[in-house]
Amino acid sequence: xxxxxxxxxxxxxxxxxxxxxxxxxxxxxxxxxxxxxxxxxxxxxxxxxxxxxxxxxxxxxxxxxxxxxxxxxxxxxxxxxxxxxxxxxxxxxxxxxxxxxxxxxxxxxxxxxxxxxxxxxxxxxxxxxxxxxxxxxxxx
Amino acid sequence: xxxxxxxxxxxxxxxxxxxxxxxxxxxxxxxxxxxxxxxxxxxxxxxxxxxxxxxxxxxxxxxxxxxxxxxxxxxxxxxxxxxxxxxxxxxxxxxxxxxxxxxxxxxxxxxxxxxxxxxxxxxxxxxxxxxxxxxxxxxxxxxxxxxxxxxxxxxxxxxxxxxxxxxxxxxxxxxxxxxxxxxxxxxxxxxxxxxxxxxxxxxxxxxxxxxxxxxxxxxx
Numbered sequence: 509x510x511x512x513x514x515x516x517x518x519x520x521x522x523x524x525x526x527x528x529x530x531x532x533x534x535x536x537x538x539x540x541x542x543x544x545x546x547x548x549x550x551x552x553x554x555x556x557x558x559x560x561x562x563x564x565x566x567x568x569x570x571x572x573x574x575x576x577x578x579x580x581x582x583x584x585x586x587x588x589x590x591x592x593x594x595x596x597x598x599x600x601x602x603x604x605x606x607x608x609x610x611x612x613x614x615x616x617x618x619x620x621x622x623x624x625x626x627x628x629x630x631x632x633x634x635x636x637x638x639x640x641x642x643x644x645x646x647x648x
Numbered sequence: 649x650x651x652x653x654x655x656x657x658x659x660x661x662x663x664x665x666x667x668x669x670x671x672x673x674x675x676x677x678x679x680x681x682x683x684x685x686x687x688x689x690x691x692x693x694x695x696x697x698x699x700x701x702x703x704x705x706x707x708x709x710x711x712x713x714x715x716x717x718x719x720x721x722x723x724x725x726x727x728x729x730x731x732x733x734x735x736x737x738x739x740x741x742x743x744x745x746x747x748x749x750x751x752x753x754x755x756x757x758x759x760x761x762x763x764x765x766x767x768x769x770x771x772x773x774x775x776x777x778x779x780x781x782x783x784x785x786x787x788x789x790x791x792x793x794x795x796x797x798x799x800x801x802x803x804x805x806x807x808x809x810x811x812x813x814x815x816x817x818x819x820x821x822x823x824x825x826x827x828x829x830x831x832x833x834x835x836x837x838x839x840x841x842x843x844x845x846x847x848x849x850x851x852x853x854x855x856x857x858x859x860x861x862x863x864x865x866x867x868x
Contacts, residue, residue: 561724561725562749562751563749563751585725585726585729586725588725588728588732589724589725589728589729592728592755592759596754596755596758596759597754614737615729615732
């Protein structure tokens with residue numbers, strides 16, 4: 509698959525490394541080239557330096573050809589904007605967006621094609637699930 | 649009408665003043681504490697200091713009562729976010745946003761923002777009409793830009809001076825309209841000759857406009 513990752517922070521760089529190692533074609537985009545240092549040695553894709561808010565940069569990163577788009581900049585509002593832009597303007601069918609603040613989840617309600625990943629919700633689910641398990645054990 | 653206005657700067661201040669004088673009820677949301685204080689002291693409006701991309705701030709600003717939410721920030725992604733939040737969280741019926749990057753205009757419109765101020769394109773067209781083209785004025789366009797009407801002042805050195813209109817090789821899909829000469833209006837006929845400093849109206853399809861202007865001696 510051809511995958512574009514926007515934002516080379518912790519999540520983006522890790523994902524790009526693993527997906528690259530699995531044999532996918534990856535392009536990673538970040539405004540700050542320093543951030544590319546986070547990429548693992550296994551990463552064999554392309555790095556593009558530029559502001560994803562500029563349509564020309566997205567086109568340069570071949571956004572129109574991607575099978576999957578992953579948006580992980582550190583700003584929820586930028587992530588929202590990019591997801592809408594990718595869906596509406598560039599007609600991408602498969603978009604993953606990381607959102608930090610669960611308050612903002614509702615912004616994405618009823619949106620097909622966009623999958624919202626919220627680390628806090630995942631963490632809470634995880635902790636609650638393990639507490640439930642413990643509870644069951646104790647009850648036994 | 650209750651108008652919720654997000655943003656800052658002189659533009660917002662004077663816009664708010666005008667809207668208030670027209671009798672609207674205004675709520676201003678501004679991030680900077682100093683600016684907010686200034687607005688609160690000098691405007692007859694409710695002022696909320698905070699980040700309008702936070703639903704709690706929008707709630708404090710009575711956004712659920714707003715007839716229109718206008719976002720005039722320098723960052724397009726914030727304007728989009730605020731307008732969409734107004735719609736999704738507070739059922740605001742009408743939203744308006746500034747678009748700083750003209751590439752984003754389509755997106756804003758497709759996502760249902762009712763009014764989009766494309767300031768870059770607006771200024772560009774103003775500059776083109778009034779500054780870049782000497783002696784030529786684009787007066788207006790009809791049928792969504794499919795017919796343009798422009799006006800040119802025939803320069804002193806134009807080769808067309810003294811030529812009868814019937815002998816001008818005017819491009820297809822364009823025609824000469826009334827001529828203003830010494831404050832008289834002349835409706836041109838085939839035998840009318842052009843003189844220096846005539847103000848000539850040109851009606852044309854947009855792609856023929858520059859050809860027609862050039863033929864009359866206008867510089868583009």
